[in-house]
Amino acid sequence: MNFKKKNILIVDDNYEMLNLFQRTVKALNYNTYKASSVNEAIEVLKSHSIDLLITDLNMPEINGIELLKYTEEHFPNAAKLVVSGVSTIDSAVNAIKSGALDYLIKPFTSNELSNAIKSSLEKNVKIASDYFSNTEQESYAGIIGRSSQFKNLIDVIKRVQDNKVSVLIEGESGTGKELIAKAIHYEGTLAKMPFIAVNCGGLPENLLESELFGYVKGAFTGASESKIGLFQAASGGTIFLDEIGNASMTVQTRLLRVIQEKEITRIGSTNSEKINVRIICATNNNLTEMVTKGTFREDLYYRINVINIHTTPLRDKPEDILLLAKSFIKKYATEYNKPEIKMDDKVSNVLLRHSWPGNVRELENIIQRMIIMSDEVITLQHVPDYLKYHIPQQTDFLKSLKESEKEHIVKILNAVDNNKTKAAKILKIDRKTLNQKILK
Numbered sequence: 118m119n120f121k122k123k124n125i126l127i128v129d130d131n132y133e134m135l136n137l138f139q140r141t142v143k144a145l146n147y148n149t150y151k152a153s154s155v156n157e158a159i160e161v162l163k164s165h166s167i168d169l170l171i172t173d174l175n176m177p178e179i180n181g182i183e184l185l186k187y188t189e190e191h192f193p194n195a196a197k198l199v200v201s202g203v204s205t206i207d208s209a210v211n212a213i214k215s216g217a218l219d220y221l222i223k224p225f226t227s228n229e230l231s232n233a234i235k236s237s238l239e240k241n242v243k244i245a246s247d248y249f250s251n252t253e254q255e256s257y258a259g260i261i262g263r264s265s266q267f268k269n270l271i272d273v274i275k276r277v278q279d280n281k282v283s284v285l286i287e288g289e290s291g292t293g294k295e296l297i298a299k300a301i302h303y304e305g306t307l308a309k310m311p312f313i314a315v316n317c318g319g320l321p322e323n324l325l326e327s328e329l330f331g332y333v334k335g336a337f338t339g340a341s342e343s344k345i346g347l348f349q350a351a352s353g354g355t356i357f358l359d360e361i362g363n364a365s366m367t368v369q370t371r372l373l374r375v376i377q378e379k380e381i382t383r384i385g386s387t388n389s390e391k392i393n394v395r396i397i398c399a400t401n402n403n404l405t406e407m408v409t410k411g412t413f414r415e416d417l418y419y420r421i422n423v424i425n426i427h428t429t430p431l432r433d434k435p436e437d438i439l440l441l442a443k444s445f446i447k448k449y450a451t452e453y454n455k456p457e458i459k460m461d462d463k464v465s466n467v468l469l470r471h472s473w474p475g476n477v478r479e480l481e482n483i484i485q486r487m488i489i490m491s492d493e494v495i496t497l498q499h500v501p502d503y504l505k506y507h508i509p510q511q512t513d514f515l516k517s518l519k520e521s522e523k524e525h526i527v528k529i530l531n532a533v534d535n536n537k538t539k540a541a542k543i544l545k546i547d548r549k550t551l552n553q554k555i556l557k
Contacts, residue, residue: 123238124165126150128158128172128184129200132527132555136535138171138200145231153527155179155187155508162188167195169238174201174208182215183508189216190467190505193497196237200225258300260293261444262437266429270297277424278305281395283376285361285421287404288428291476294399295359297426301397302355310354313347318363326368327384330375336385348381348392355395361421362402362413369414376420396421431473431480438468441477445484446495453488460487460495467497471504526554 125147129135135151142149150165152158155176161167170188174181185197199212202223209220218237221229255263257271277284278301286294295314302312317325327337331346348356358364364372375381376396380389398421407413431438442465450458464487473479487499497505526544533539541551 122146122148123168124148124150125169125171125234126152126158126161126165126167126195128152128155128170128176128181130154130173130176132530134173139535141227141230142171142234144227145234147234151531154524155181155184157524157527158184159187159508162192162195167192169196169198169234171198171200171234174199174203174212179508182211185212185215185217186506187508189463190497190500191502193463196240198233198237200230255440256444258296258304260296260300261440262434263440264429264434264436266434267437270426270428273424273426274300274304277301280305281307283395283421283423284397284426285404285424286397286399286426286428288399288401289430289476290401291478292428292430293477294401294428295357297428298355298357298397298399302357302395307354307395311351312355312357313351314357314359315347316359317368318360322365322367325364326371329368330371330381330383332384333386336383340385343383346381346383348375348394349390351394353393355397358396358398360400360402361398362400362404362407366412366414369417373414373417373420376417431476432471435469438473438480439465441480442468442484445481446488449485449488455488455492458488458491458493458495461497463497464495464500467500467504522554526551 125142127135127138127142127149128151129138130153132153135153139149139151147169150161150167152161156179158170158172162170170184170192172181172184181199181201185199188195188197197215197217198219198221199209199217200221200223201208201212212220218240219233221233225233255261255267257274260267260271262268262270274297284298284301286297288294298314299312302308315325315329320328327344327346329346329348331344331349332340333343334340358372375392378389379393380391382389404413404418404422408415408418431441442460446458446460450456468480468483475482483501483504486501487495491499526540529540529543530537533543537548537551537555541548544551546554
């Protein structure tokens with residue numbers, strides 16, 4: 118039976134050592150590729166299916182640890198073996214933590230290398246687990262977490278849910294401001310009354326005004342009949358004004374009167390009508406700064422900001438990330454008929470490391486995508502590239518002439534399988550000059 122040869126990539130900045138290494142590995146009946154820098158290695162990984170990466174640690178510009186981390190997440194099926202002249206405990210620990218399956222100290226025999234290669238290829242078995250099976254989940258009205266911020270938030274919600282005090286929820290987009298507003302409403306004494314959400318940033322000024330306060334027949338072109346506004350529709354319950362910072366000054370002025378007088382006047386009418394409604398506002402703008410700049414009314418700010426809730430971005434409460442992931446996995450696994458799906462532990466490490474600029478909304482979208490793209494197990498292959506580890510690339514125009522020349526010579530030598538005569542011809546230099554440059 119014929120078995121496909123394994124593809125091995127060897128990375129070392131010492132060109133003579135690299136060639137010696139390649140000859141030794143070829144003699145063990147493996148297909149070999151070589152690179153003298155991390156950037157070259159990444160190009161090989163992108164263009165070939167590599168079964169094993171063998172890399173030195175101490176290399177200029179970008180070291181082998183960075184390459185190990187990058188390969189671990191972008192090419193998780195490749196085994197990783199470190200060969201190094203450095204034998205400190207710290208370097209070995211760092212290499213293993215970065216995904217290396219074995220650590221070989223130079224110099225070594227051909228037999229030791231053969232055993233290390235075989236061992237690394239055999240160990241490279243991905244094991245998926247139910248990564249959140251032992252996590253303790255806490256939730257309240259659909260809000261999930263176990264962090265101190267989560268507990269403080271739930272405490273505030275419980276204190277305000279049974280009264281009609283004005284609440285301002287501030288925080289970044291995607292942090293669940295509407296979910297908090299709904300928790301206040303549906304967990305309190307007003308639960309059976311209307312809850313109406315209004316996106317103040319999603320409607321033009323004139324339309325927002327008519328939607329909020331209503332109008333009488335003939336108030337403007339197209340007003341063929343009278344209509345009550347959302348404040349009246351929410352009577353007895355809660356109106357949630359999302360993105361309140363985007364409301365125009367005209368709307369802000371009318372909102373102030375509504376809060377102060379507890380009454381509204383429809384557009385085109387001179388009669389005021391009493392209302393009985395709790396107002397919850399939310400924004401991802403800094404209203405304090407807007408007050409200073411004169412773009413938000415100071416008197417309105419203090420009227421809506423009786424109770425202030427500031428949501429915590431997901432990056433500041435890592436204890437909640439995997440709990441939320443668990444919830445979304447259950448939700449979308451059921452939706453897409455994959456109830457037994459699991460997630461590789463390495464994926465959870467990526468989720469914990471990411472800064473989540475889009476917060477909970479971004480996490481939910483990522484989980485949904487990975488559920489769709491996977492079968493029984495979510496692995497690193499299903500994680501979007503932008504979440505994975507990235508090596509800071511040196512900008513080409515900042516490289517020295519010597520560095521650029523070295524990279525070009527190495528690429529040519531690799532392309533002609535180390536045939537120096539062919540390489541010298543392509544480079545338009547004699548073989549003696551090429552040998553001198555190689556020695557340097």
